[in-house]
Amino acid sequence: MDRITTKDTPHHINETITVFGWIHTRRDHGKITFFDLRDRWGLLQIVATDQTNGPVKDIRPEYVVKLTGTIVKRPEKLINPGLVTGTVEMQAESIEVLNAAKTPPFEVDKDTSNVDEETRLKYRYLDLRSVRMTQHMINRHRVAQYIRGFLADRDFLEIDTPILTKSTPEGARDFIVPSRLQPGKFYALPQSPQQYKQLLMVAGLDRYFQLPRCFRDEDPRADRAYGEFTQLDLEMSFVTQEDILVLAEELFTTLVEKLFPEKRITTKPWPRLSHKEAMEKYGTDKPDLRNDKSNPNELAFAWTLDFPLFTEQTKEDFFHGSGGASFAPSHHMFTAPHPDDVPLLDTDPSKVRGLQHDMVLNGYEVGGGSIRIHQAEVQQKIFNLIGFSKEQSASFNHMLEAFTYGVPPHGGIAPGFDRLLMVLAGEQSIREIIPFPAIASGATAVLDAPAPISDEQLKDAHIAVRLSQTSR
DSSP states (O other), rough: OOOOOOOGGOOOBBBBBEEEEEEEEEEEEETTEEEEEEEEEEEEHHHHHHHHSOOOOOOOOEEEEEEEEEEEOOGGGGGTTTTTTTEEEEEEEEEEEEEEEOOOOOOOOOOOOTHHHHHHHHHHHHHOOOOOOHHHHHHHHHHHHHHHHHHTHHHHEEOOOOOOOOOOOOOSBEEEESSSSSSSOOOOOSOSHHHHHHHHHHTTOEEEEOOOOOBBOOOOOOTOOOOEBOEEEEEEESHHHHHHHHHHHHHHHHHHHHHHHHHHESSSOOOOHHHHHHHHHHHHSSOOSSTTTTTTTEEEEEEEEBBSEEEEEEETTTTTSSSSOOESSOOOTTBOGGGGGTTHHHHOOOBBBBBEEEETTTTTTEEEEBBBBBOHHHHHHHHTTTTTTTTHHTTTTHHHHGGGGGGOOOEEEEBBHHHHHHHHHTOOGGTTTSSSBHHHHHHTTTOOOOOOOOOOHHHHHTOOOOOOOOGG
């Protein structure tokens, strides 16, 4: 049976149909009771009388119901232009309770943004019922599908890369997974598909993308989720930096125009700023170039280019002190130096520019990428300059060996899917955009992970837990 949803009801005027959903609100007016029925497509007004079969008086908000009745036009003065179903209502003949509901801990028929966040995340399945949060989830789907269609039309292949991978020093702390079959060894969850996508270029799969989940054990903030996040990962062979910028700009400009027509992009083509120019003019490499920052529908995209390839190494860098070097990569260690600056790697590395590009939107860095190094000797030189020990360099031997089998020039970009959606939605916290995010403490929504595991599970993984004094 094809289910009829609320959005379909205006096409069934004077027909008797059945609809399903949740009771959103209830309004009693003597012998007549008005309900708003909610599904993920919207609301439908239901008119119930003493002629309606079923427990009308007992039904409360959030009950799951089956309703049968006739769809009729609303009187002209009662039309609600704010609803897709605002021109119609159902005159209910029967109502069946499929499941009763307790009173929720907060009102889901209202905006839940002012409800305590821990409560919202504990009951995230209720929070997601609210109109605002439902729309965020719908937009996640619409944006993902648009991206897939756009890239497929341009000969990109969507390829999944492994989740269980090797711990290599890339930046943030890894999440590690013990191996049962190889005692004492561990997998790491990928911080990004960086190495795999470069290896796909070596394989000749010259246009790749995916929407991968990435895992980083780093502190959360308003625009950065704890633990895991989604990004659009995109890589191409035989391209210049200009090719990448043009493709990404077309993708996101058309995405906004087609999916968010109420939005207006401040400047097209997007402005391009050198890192030096951005810092001197705005004091940041991610300037907010909107003309009217109070306008929620203004989107100011921009590119920041010509970053220094290196920054000064700090104690926060994972390789600090391992090789006595003072440099750290400003992007990551696979970013290619500007071809004009390659000689400076031997004489003055601090002046080398990287072929890096950051995608900026309304003052947020929403994506970053670069042309990659494709020569083994240049890659090894970068490892040496940032002070990699022999052991750290050896952890990338698979990359260096792959480069000896003929690797094409390649590059890409990896916009943050969640952060992009956060800005498009006008939200201040990235957790509003993620279905089941973790809270600041690292505890996950609803399921409350991390949690202890049984002694038997520890034994299977050949692990013993010994807490330090500071963690007790």
